[in-house]
Amino acid sequence: MTQKNVSSSANNNEKESLKPINPILRYFYAIISMFRTNIRDYGMFIALIVIFILFTISSNGIFLTPRNFSNLLDQTAYVAVLAIGMTLVIVTRQIDLSVGFLSAFLGAYVIVAVQVYGENLFLAISVALLITTFVGIIKGYLIANVKVPSFVVTLAGMFIFKGFLMIRTDNTTITTTHPFFQAIGKGYLFRGFTIGGYNIVALGIGVLLIFLLVFTSIMRRRKNQQLGVQNEERQIYLTKQILTIFVLAVLAYNLAAYNGISYLFLITLVVLVIYFIFTTKSTLGRRIYAVGGNPEAAELSGIKVSNTLIIVFISMGILSLIAGLMYATKVQNTSPQHGVSWELYAIAATFIGGASAGGGVGKVVNSVIGAIVIMSIPNGLALTPDSNANIEPIILGSILLLAVIFDIYTRNVRPVDLVGMYYAKKVHGEELKKAKADLSAAKAALHKAKANGEKLIDYEYALTNAQTSISKIKNMIRIAQEEEFMDHKIDNDPYIPDEL
Amino acid sequence: MSENKKILVMRSITKTFPGVKALDNVNIHVDEGEIHFIVGENGAGKSTLMKVLSGIYSHGNYSGDIVFNDEIQHFNSIKNSVNKGIVIINQELALFPDLSVYENVFVGHEITKNSAFVNWVETKNQAKKYLDMVGLKVDMDQNVRTLGVGKQQLIEIAKALSQDVKLLILDEPTAALNENDSENLLNLLVELKKKKDITSIMISHKLKEVEAIADSVTIIRDGKVIIRMDRSEINQNEIIKHMVGREIDNIFPKRPKYKGGEVVLESVHLSSFDSSLNRYVLNDINITLKKGEVVGLAGLMGAGRTELAHSIFGNVKKYKLTGALMINGKQVHLNHPHDAISKGLSYVSEDRKKDGLILIDDIGQNICVSSLKKISNRGFINFFKQAFFADKYVKDLSIKTPSIYQKLNNLSGGNQQKVQISKWLFAEPKILILDEPTRGIDVGAKYEIYTIINDLIDKGMSIIIISSELPEILGMCDRIYVIAEGKQAGEFDIDEATPEKIMHSATTA
């Protein structure tokens, strides 16, 4: 890169006089640089942390107790599962407004079959699965092949399933008593296995997850090295690992300190892991994102766009069934009142998670975080003394807007390296001072020329010359990278061997 | 000559993108009333320079001065530059396809009554005046969508004239035009220069045009000005030498004469009915392609060549097809590009942004998207392989990019095209259809692409080239079909083909 050469040749002779930056300062600069450079990826986590902190304060600490934490995750479960499906829908430039009532209807279908008609549970679930697959095919077909806009198709679906829900529940609330429903909605994985009040399974899974994450991240670093992708610096990598381990440990601890891992949480986690792998690693996932990125090009690349869309809507349907059952078993009943606005929560979660309505962009993990953000609002408000629960939609709407505005503003963030800037400021400080002095001189001269009524063009030249040299120096400082000022390259990865 | 007034001076312009220095201390000037060309390889920085000039990259996003009419300009948007009389016509035309011709001329600066209501009568009169100026004779109530690119281009110029343009900037205006339309456009520019004293800056990869009408040329390479030449010094070979930094004697690399082979692709009485247009876009086409042969499809813009490619390549536009398509002597029914690919066909589409590439994805993802099987194992992608192949093609086709993870959005037009070609080479086809393969590509890269075509032929591939550039057709093909108004209007062996014969068949169907 030409830029580097310019500045490094300029400061070759000054290098000796450069004192290395204080290592602690360097560390913080590096961390902040990493944050600023990747702000898009961290924005949502920051939002989540801020919301958690605010509610923890407002609820006098109740918000973050193991019990509430567990509850919050269980409350989030159905929205999270819907949001995962919705991510793919939105990635492919579509929308699904029908999932709220579809979920509620499917939940009602299964529960009524078992509780009212005494049908076999697995038969009922299988039939529901068939129904929802069929519905997915119809939706997908109408959208992809008949080219009815998805907004219209699913708006119609929304009304239709609302009707089916009312019919299926016969406009009454039906309570769940079947042990399976009780277990799913209220049960925990090996609840009894505790030591000193802590659930062993939760701790165990926590530890396992931590190991898995550390292991995969090491593998990724190794792979990056093979692929020739720059790995992040070791200090930053370790910091991130420690933070992740910390978060996971807090999560595991909180769950273990309460009743352990609820089935609702477990199901969400399993769905998330499956979809994460599916969307990031599988060819089908790749096709879905390609269709979202440019449908015409995808079609001409041999991707069957309409089949892909149908698959996306089937997936949405299956997740709707899961979400519907999760919700009904959690509240232990099915009712015609269920399903209202669920689709909107799912859509909001997806957009808060950074998906783009333009298509091709969206991550399932981020959508789940978006779901947690959304669901912590009613939860946190309920725990806040003297708060008005009615402001929940206002907060939700504002967060959604802020999230999307943030997304737009951070679309063109440039990488920064504060350490490099630190050195560059040292090296170019004098020059900058001089350039600034030149600028004010030029300004003054222009001013005087104006007053005297002279021809201005030469003074204007001088002025922009001065401005240009300032902006050149500033730019040089802004894009400076630490390596330019080092005699040796920073050791990126001391412990990973070079061979495959 | 040198006492000519400099209407524009751009001084020490530097513009960087993350990881790329697109313009490095560029100095150019343009004299009043001249036609100035900017030429250079793909990714040299030509479009970027014009975007700086026209305020698309606003003041503060670059360093250096723009001096226009002896005043330093700080444009913050296109609007500012238009107010000063600088109008840019980008390669992607900025017309509204569903508005009428006259509405398009004045959209954005409507003629009003009481500054609130559009004065349609006056709008029409004025539009007529400007359309006459550019010599466009069409029904002004027509929607722009129904017009060819050449005419749309003229509407853009009429629009510029209506904005009182002093300096007209055209970024590769002729890339999508056929010879006739290109010539018209060039003549128009000369006329505007003479009659209205309009200065123009034009970017083009067609050096013939430079020879024909340029008063001066600036050659840019790697973001730096290499040289400025005046009228008297302009000559193609010199330009090429400065552009690519070496000499290219024959832009069309030689290939041994075609010796014949079995037919690999044949269309038998192929007709395509487009139900949305309610007419036949292709009528009784009988063409053959033999193994190891390069067949050209010549014809005017909109003659049906792309429609033919679409009909063959899995009937993407869902025409009603009659007749038969034979591959290796067997009839095939290709109902989706997927079927076509599995039969060994590839199609490099003419509109790379719309039909060819996923601009928000990176190079590797784009190259691999049509051949996911090759980089995956049991449905899971091997990213190592993806990176490997991306790297291979970036090197093989010398795609200019800071890394294989660069998003296509951030590549220059020519480099995007190379990615598109890589994608289809990676599919390892037996039959390759290239639709305007060198549109917007610099001479050096053109030469590379022609060399690649010859290599592929050497390996036994068969290739169809659709091109509006006759020299390309004549330089690269073994046999040529002419298509006119959806019908087959002629067939020539390369030895008997001449530009006159081809143009004659293309225009008298």
Ligand SMILES: Nc1ncnc2c1ncn2[C@@H]1O[C@H](COP(=O)(O)OP(=O)(O)OP(=O)(O)O)[C@@H](O)[C@H]1O
């Ligand atoms: N928005 C952007 N972000 C990052 N890099 C960019 C961006 N726009 C252009 N570039 C890079 O800047 C360089 C100059 O691009 P530019 O489009 O000006 O080339 P060009 O001379 O017009 O090429 P072509 O003949 O292919 O159109 C290229 O290397 C390109 O990749």
Ligand SMILES: [Mg+2]
């Ligand atoms: Mg360009």
